[in-house]
Amino acid sequence: MNPRFVFFDLDNTLLDHNSAEAAAHNELYHSTPELQEITLDDWLNTYKSINHQLWLRYQEGDIDRHGLQRLRFHDSMVQLGVSTGRSDEIGSAYMQFYRNHWEWVDGAKEALEKVSQTFPIGIVTNGFLETQQKKIEKMGLGRHTDLFIITEEIGVMKPHPRVFDVATERAGVDRESILYVGDSYSSDIIGGRNAGWNTAWFTALVSEIEEGQSADFQFDNFDDLLKILHI
Incomplete structure (x- = not known):
């Protein structure tokens, strides 16, 4: 990949x-x-x-x-x-x-730092604007990117195609050159796939995986994501 x-x-x-x-x-x-x-x-x-x-x-x-x-x-x-x-x-x-209880997923902070040193990155998230902005600030995500797409600003939520169209435009690359890493099959994987993106499904916190659900890459440990990206 x-x-x-x-x-x-x-x-x-x-x-x-x-x-x-x-x-x-x-x-x-x-x-x-x-x-x-x-x-x-x-x-x-x-x-x-x-x-x-x-x-x-x-x-x-x-x-x-x-x-x-x-x-x-x-x-x-x-x-x-x-x-x-x-x-x-x-x-x-x-x-x-x-x-008061925001914490990193195990391995995510270290993986994000390594990925951001190799690729340009961005964040695409549903959620309330003020809450997500506070998360971004508290967790220091601005050190890695200035491209944050919070869907409330767009007016629709993932998996709406408009979210992914806006993100593609702001990334400035072809759709097929984008990898989206997310946990929600309906919002992230299906939304990304329908947008023509590659998808990496993080399943460590997923309660149930239904038969037939798949992504371009599926992982539950961020070390595996780094390996597939050759980092």
């Missing part, structure tokens, strides 16, 4: 979103009397289900990001029979806890 440009996804590829989310919810639960009326497992299961559905609505343009941020806590608390009087405050507290 000999790309001329490498794009990386951010959450659950370079940064461990799952661990940060879990730690934030644990901290939120133990500091919020309303949530302690139910079990932590009931809270997590309900929140994850409602949050997933709201993200789908957000992706379809049915709600905006402010609605998503508000409703995922409000609606979860309603479903569990918990008082919603402080739902907005609790949602804000969660975001602060979440920011």
Whole structure:
């Protein structure tokens, strides 16, 4: 594999979103009397289900990001029979806890440094603009690239073709010369493939791989990515 440009996804590829989310919810639960009326497992299961559905609505343009941020806590608390009087405050507290737990995926920091010394790189990520910008700043990603594409700025989310068209234009190389490294099969691998990019599927944090799902390269250890790139 000999790309001329490498794009990386951010959450659950370079940064461990799952661990940060879990730690934030644990901290939120133990500091919020309303949530302690139910079990932590009931809270997590309900929140994850409602949050997933709201993200789908957000992706379809049915709600905006402010609605998503508000409703995922409000609606979860309603479903569990918990008082919603402080739902907005609790949602804000969660975001602060979440920011306190951002960490690199194992091996990702070292791999990113090595790849960026060999290839021009960029980041393409879904997520809220301000949150993703803070991640980029806190983790020092600006040392490696100044090409950050946060889909909220474009107005559609991966895997929408417009995201990949904008990224291709900003990379300044042919589509077939781009490698995209990401964890989400639907957003990153299918989106990248449909855009004519090469794809490297990072599966270490993927909960389930369905039969027939594949990428140009699949890996669960960043050392293997470096080997395929001859670094």
